Amino acid sequence: xxxxxxxxxxxxxxxxxxxxxxxxxxxxxxxxxxxxxxxxxxxxxxxxxxxxxxxxxxxxxxxxxxxxxxxxxxxxxxxxxxxxxxxxxxxxxxxxxxxxxxxxxxxxxxxxxxxxxxxxxxxxxxxxxxxxxxxxxxxxxxxxxxxxxxxxxxxxxxxxxx
Numbered sequence: 477x478x479x480x481x482x483x484x485x486x487x488x489x490x491x492x493x494x495x496x497x498x499x500x501x502x503x504x505x506x507x508x509x510x511x512x513x514x515x516x517x518x519x520x521x522x523x524x525x526x527x528x529x530x531x532x533x534x535x536x537x538x539x540x541x542x543x544x545x546x547x548x549x550x551x552x553x554x555x556x557x558x559x560x561x562x563x564x565x566x567x568x569x570x571x572x573x574x575x576x577x578x579x580x581x582x583x584x585x586x587x588x589x590x591x592x593x594x595x596x597x598x599x600x601x602x603x604x605x606x607x608x609x610x611x612x613x614x615x616x617x618x619x620x621x622x623x624x625x626x627x628x629x630x631x632x633x634x635x636x637x638x
Contacts, residue, residue, distance in 0.1 A: 479558060482517040482531070490519065493526045493547070503544055504608040504615070505578045506601050506628055508533075510544050518562045520548070520555050528555035532563055534572065540632075541567050543577040546586075556589060567635040574632055580605055581627040582619025595631040604628035 482490055491513045494501035501513040512531045520528030527549040533542050543563055548555040567575050577595070579586045587597075605625050609615045619625035 477520065477522045479518050479520050479562060482513075482515070482519060482529075486519060487513060489526055490517075490529065493519075493529055497547060499614055502612060504612040505544075506604045506608070507542060507578060509611065512545050515544055517545075518559055520559060528559055530559040530563060532566075534570070538574070539572055540574040540576055541570075541572050543575065546577070551585070557593065560593060564633075564635055573635055575635055576630065576632045578628045578630055580619060580625055581629060582621065582623035582625050584620065584623075587629065587631075590631050590633075593633070595633045597629050598632050599630045601628040601630065602626075 480486065491501060494512055501511055503510045503512050510531075510533070515531040515533060517529060517531035519526045528547060530546045531544045533544060534540075535542060541563060543560075546556060546559060548559070564575055567573070575595075577590065578601075579590070581600075591597075603626060605615060605627060609617075616625060
């Protein structure tokens, strides 16, 4: 198992990962429209296969790193935690004080995961997913556990200068 930076050498594997797991690499959220395969990030590989992936953008004007996507094939193995750790380390190295992310109202597993790691819900964008669906109609109406997919939750963590 290894964690590697996304680069030109592995970018096609990243594109395939997004197509297989999300249908496309386009992420439409309230902070922007992103082609995730073009973003900075890290892949977690096992047997030369991506089993986890994180992408991010640095918002220098806000002294913030925003996680755009985080995926793990297997929960409970430390893959997501290791990838989040890489992002938080970048924040420390670059003296960026905030790591933020957006998740949806149906993603209860993500909410548990992030809150256990010190992220706090700081706001809710009501109807943001409904608005995103106008730009990306493939976003489903019903999300995890049969929950209507409508809102975004913004989470942030303050990164200490340790």
